[in-house]
Amino acid sequence: MGTWTVVHISSGLIHANIVRGRLESEGIATRLSYEAAGEIYAITVDGLGEVRILVPDEDADRAREILTQSFREEDLDWEGKSDG
Numbered sequence: 001m002g003t004w005t006v007v008h009i010s011s012g013l014i015h016a017n018i019v020r021g022r023l024e025s026e027g028i029a030t031r032l033s034y035e036a037a038g039e040i041y042a043i044t045v046d047g048l049g050e051v052r053i054l055v056p057d058e059d060a061d062r063a064r065e066i067l068t069q070s071f072r073e074e075d076l077d078w079e080g081k082s083d084g
Helices: 013-025 036-041 057-068
Strands: 004-011 031-034 050-056
Touching (some): 004 057, 013 050, 050 057
Antiparallel strands (some): 004 050, 031 050
16 A cells, blocks of 8 residues: 545544544545544644544545445444345
């Protein structure tokens, strides 16, 4: 893989890991970039606490598209059953 592109900026690791999981469930590799001080002290001031989610350049457009999608609880198949 070549270069990586920021596709989302999160405020904190919890939210960043949710976004990361969403992208990885679609087969897109991710990396997180953040300042250690933000994680240690749970600071979200002046960029501390920001977590950048990066994906390979070739997946950036697809990742952004995935992140624009939203789901309602009733749209999700929690038990592996479909209505059809």
